[in-house]
Amino acid sequence: xxxDVETENAPDTEVTVDEESSDTxxxxxxxxxxxxxxxxxxxxxxxxxxxELLDIADLDGDLDMDVDGDRAAVSIVxxxxxxxxxxxxxxxxxxxxxxxxxxFRETGDRSRLMLDISGYRxxxxxxxxxxxxxxxxxxxxxxxxxSLDPMSxxxxxxxxxxxxxxxxxxxSEGAEPRRFVVILPAS
Numbered sequence: 001x002x003x004d005v006e007t008e009n010a011p012d013t014e015v016t017v018d019e020e021s022s023d024t025x026x027x028x029x030x031x032x033x034x035x036x037x038x039x040x041x042x043x044x045x046x047x048x049x050x051x052e053l054l055d056i057a058d059l060d061g062d063l064d065m066d067v068d069g070d071r072a073a074v075s076i077v078x079x080x081x082x083x084x085x086x087x088x089x090x091x092x093x094x095x096x097x098x099x100x101x102x103x104f105r106e107t108g109d110r111s112r113l114m115l116d117i118s119g120y121r122x123x124x125x126x127x128x129x130x131x132x133x134x135x136x137x138x139x140x141x142x143x144x145x146x147s148l149d150p151m152s153x154x155x156x157x158x159x160x161x162x163x164x165x166x167x168x169x170x171x172s173e174g175a176e177p178r179r180f181v182v183i184l185p186a187s
Contacts, residue, residue, distance in 0.1 A: 035070075036067060038107075038109075039067045039070075039071065039072045040065075040067065040072070041107065042072040042103050042107065042111050042113055043065035043066070043067070043072040043073070043074055043113070044065065045102060045103045045106045045107065046065075046072065046074045046099045046102065046103055046111075046113055046115070047063045047065050047074055049098075049099055049102040049103075050063060050074065050076060050095075050099060050115075051063060053095075054076070059078065059081065059084070060078050060079060061076040061077060061078035061081055062076070062077050062078060063075070063076055064076075064077065068114060070112070071111075071112040071113060071114055072103075072111065072112075072113045072114070073113070073114045073115075073116070074099070074113065074114075074115050074116070075115075075116040075117070075119075076115075076116070076117045076118070077117075077118055077119070078118070081117050081118045082118070084117045084118075085117050085118060085120045089120060089121075089124065089152065089154075092115065092116075092117050092120060092121070093152060093154075095115060095117075096113070096114070096115040099113060099115055100112075100113050114154075121154065124154075124155065124158075125158050128155055128158040128159055128162070129158065129162050131148075131159075132158070132159045132162035132163060132183075133162065133166075135148070135183055136162070136163060136166045136168060136183060139168060139183050139184070139185050140168070140185070140186070142185075143185045144185060145182055145183060145184050145185060146182070146183045147173075147180055147181070147182045147183075148180050148181045148182075148183070149180060150174065150177065150178045150179060150180045151179070151180060151181065153179075156172055156179065156180075156181050159181045159183075160172075160181065163181075163183055167186070168183060168184060168185070168186060169183075169184045170182060170183045170184060171184065
């Protein structure tokens with residue numbers, strides 16, 4: 001085990017020496033490449049965990065790994081995986097948290113990994129963007145704030161992102177699991 005630690009530390013020492021000898025060695029591109037590698041590792045760990053889960057549950061599904069912005073994204077697609085989505089995505093949310101814990105156990109770093117099953121989140125995102133756009137138009141026309149129904153963190157983020165891209169602001173209010181978004185008019 002100590003040999004592994006020495007091997008792992010050796011590149012760090014070399015990088016430190018290189019950094020001292022040249023200011024250009026540690027560029028933003030290098031940092032992005034390292035972050036991309038870390039996200040790909042998270043995706044691999046998550047896929048292994050989910051593959052075992054599918055085997056245990058005797059379910060057929062294909063795994064697709066990607067990096068979406070600043071997070072790893074894993075999708076499971078298959079014949080009928082609706083039981084893994086659950087009512088209003090509740091099972092999906094739980095599986096995502098378990099998968100994030102599996103990644104944390106392996107890496108020691110908290111993961112923001114996003115899990116999708118049978119395109120549930122992609123479809124939900126489209127629906128939420130359409131709803132947010134309608135409500136944004138309503139707020140711009142009336143000049144009054146609008147409150148949405150309680151939503152999951154994923155759903156709130158989609159709405160907040162859509163509102164921000166429109167030039168308005170939004171806030172989350174309430175406490176879990178009844179937390180909701182309020183779209184505010186321009187000041």
